[in-house]
Amino acid sequence: MNEIPGDLKFMKSHEWARVEDNGTVTVGISDHAQGLLGDLVYVELPSVGDDVQAGNACAVVESVKAASDVYAPISGKVVAVNSALSDKPETINEDAYGEGWVFVVKPSNLAEEIEELLDPDAYAELIESEEH
Numbered sequence: 001m002n003e004i005p006g007d008l009k010f011m012k013s014h015e016w017a018r019v020e021d022n023g024t025v026t027v028g029i030s031d032h033a034q035g036l037l038g039d040l041v042y043v044e045l046p047s048v049g050d051d052v053q054a055g056n057a058c059a060v061v062e063s064v065k066a067a068s069d070v071y072a073p074i075s076g077k078v079v080a081v082n083s084a085l086s087d088k089p090e091t092i093n094e095d096a097y098g099e100g101w102v103f104v105v106k107p108s109n110l111a112e113e114i115e116e117l118l119d120p121d122a123y124a125e126l127i128e129s130e131e132h
Contacts, residue, residue: 004030004124005097009073009117011055012126016097017073017117025074025105029061031096032127037063040089045081046103052078054113059102061092070102074113080104 008016014033018026034040044060052058057069058078081103085091092100107113118126 004120006120008097008120009114010120010123010126011071011073011117013069013071015071015073017114019110019114020104023107023110024079025076025107025110026101027070027073027103027105028096028101029068029070029092030123033068034061034092034096034100037061037068038065039063040092043085043089043092043102045083045085046078048078048081050078052076052105054109054116061089061102072105073117074105074107075109076105076107078103079106 008018010016010030014030016028016030020026040061040063042062046052046058052072052075054072054075056072058072059070061068061070082101
């Protein structure tokens with residue numbers, strides 16, 4: 001299993017959230033999720049300015065195997081999207097926690113919602129339980 005960065009929080013549906021120094025939250029899908037999906041061929045991004053709700057689907061990643069919704073871990077307004085994924089969706093496969101980020105949210109209720117997410121240890125346990 002790949003290393004899970006300690007500065008991330010996770011949803012049970014395998015999205016990650018990183019609180020940035022400027023108060024925004026960068027969102028992506030976990031390395032585990034991209035591994036399950038296989039080679040990604042398409043990413044449907046939210047639009048800058050979209051309001052997203054924690055727990056609601058707001059993007060889609062498609063692989064040769066399946067399409068999968070990407071859920072917002074945090075509510076707020078989308079302030080940036082990784083448009084490079086449109087041309088190179090496999091970036092998520094190559095660097096899920098870095099260059100493969102999907103979108104950035106300006107959160108509306110960060111303090112409460114971030115507490116609802118799994119820390120890296122709890123996420124590692126979740127992955128392990130799914131594999132057995």
